[in-house]
Amino acid sequence: xxxxxxxxxxxxxxxxxxxxxxxxxxxxxxxxxxxxxxxxxxxxxxxxxxxxxxxxxxxxxxxxxxxxxxxxxxxxxxxxxxxxxxxxxxxxxxxxxxxxxxxxxxxxxxxxxxxxxxxxxxxxxxxxxxxxxxxxxxxxxxxxxxxxxxxxxxxxxxxxxxx
Amino acid sequence: xxxxxxxxxxxxxxxxxxxxxxxxxxxxxxxxxxxxxxxxxxxxxxxxxxxxxxxxxxxxxxxxxxxxxxxxxxxxxxxxxxxxxxxxxxxxxxxxxxxxxxxxxxxxxxxxxxxxxxxxxxxxxxxxxxxxxxxxxxxxxxxxxxxxxxxxxxxxxxxxxxx
Numbered sequence: 074x075x076x077x078x079x080x081x082x083x084x085x086x087x088x089x090x091x092x093x094x095x096x097x098x099x100x101x102x103x104x105x106x107x108x109x110x111x112x113x114x115x116x117x118x119x120x121x122x123x124x125x126x127x128x129x130x131x132x133x134x135x136x137x138x139x140x141x142x143x144x145x146x147x148x149x150x151x152x153x154x155x156x157x158x159x160x161x162x163x164x165x166x167x168x169x170x171x172x173x174x175x176x177x178x179x180x181x182x183x184x185x186x187x188x189x190x191x192x193x194x195x196x197x198x199x200x201x202x203x204x205x206x207x208x209x210x211x212x213x214x215x216x217x218x219x220x221x222x223x224x225x226x227x228x229x230x231x232x233x234x235x236x
Numbered sequence: 237x238x239x240x241x242x243x244x245x246x247x248x249x250x251x252x253x254x255x256x257x258x259x260x261x262x263x264x265x266x267x268x269x270x271x272x273x274x275x276x277x278x279x280x281x282x283x284x285x286x287x288x289x290x291x292x293x294x295x296x297x298x299x300x301x302x303x304x305x306x307x308x309x310x311x312x313x314x315x316x317x318x319x320x321x322x323x324x325x326x327x328x329x330x331x332x333x334x335x336x337x338x339x340x341x342x343x344x345x346x347x348x349x350x351x352x353x354x355x356x357x358x359x360x361x362x363x364x365x366x367x368x369x370x371x372x373x374x375x376x377x378x379x380x381x382x383x384x385x386x387x388x389x390x391x392x393x394x395x396x397x398x399x
Contacts, residue, residue, distance in 0.1 A: 106312070107312050110311055110312060147384075148273055149269070149273060149385065150385050151385065151386040151387075152386070153384055153385070189383060215379070215381055215382070216378070216380070216393065217379070218354070218378055218379060218393065219378070220352060221310075221313060221316055221352070221354075222313050222314070222316070223313065224315075230379065230381065
């Protein structure tokens with residue numbers, strides 16, 4: 074499949090609830106209850122629109138969703154955004170799709186007035202590639218919260234200044 | 237007014253929407269849009285019950301709400317809780333009410349299985365008493381996110397291990 078067919082779609086559809094759950098589970102990086110949370114953000118967006126505070130980017134290859142990101146402004150801040158989710162189907166990984174998806178999301182955040190983008194991830198070894206991905210994309214580790222997710226499972230907080 | 241009359245109430249009423257907004261504004265520590273967020277958490281709790289993930293403690297003196305706290309479990313963690321809000325009316329401060337309110341909330345969190353309690357506050361000078369309060373109550377500063385709330389307005393993250 075050629076990369077030429079890649080498009081970024083930002084409108085959110087009912088079918089994305091199942092698509093998001095499927096992609097998140099396919100990565101084998103998340104627990105089922107985490108996939109539920111990911112799907113709930115799509116539902117919340119469909120219910121409340123932009124007022125939900127959740128914005129999505131779907132990367133489509135020949136009409137199929139190969140990956141997606143979800144971000145939004147952080148309440149009570151002037152210019153900080155959370156990148157809540159970014160995931161790419163395993164069979165579409167290794168071609169720079171995640172990096173382009175992240176870059177596109179960052180530009181949209183900057184256009185909306187965002188200046189600081191925060192991502193949170195686990196300190197567990199399973200997430201080493203995730204942390205390496207963010208570092209490769211110029212995110213800086215700013216904090217580590219010990220045992221945050223569970224005993225022995227720290228939270229790593231990364232930030233990137235944009236715009 | 238004697239401290240003997242102090243009671244902690246955990247059920248949430250329609251009237252608490254206005255009460256919470258009033259207390260938060262009375263402290264002169266928050267912007268109006270932050271008071272809106274505080275009130276919205278009460279509305280969300282009234283709408284969805286415990287499933288909202290928001291739990292409240294109202295400290296009443298002779299039937300009037302003198303202060304309140306709002307806490308809840310953090311999604312996708314096994315034993316971490318956020319203390320979202322704690323505020324005491326200025327005319328009721330200085331008598332240890334905030335400390336007892338916090339202590340009561342901490343015990344409820346521990347009873348519910350919580351082990352780590354996180355509080356976030358601003359690094360601005362205005363919040364020096366707030367940070368001193370948490371430190372006095374055995375919270376440890378675990379992270380600082382630079383310019384998080386706004387340029388020159390850092391976020392300080394405190395944690396206390398309980399239970």
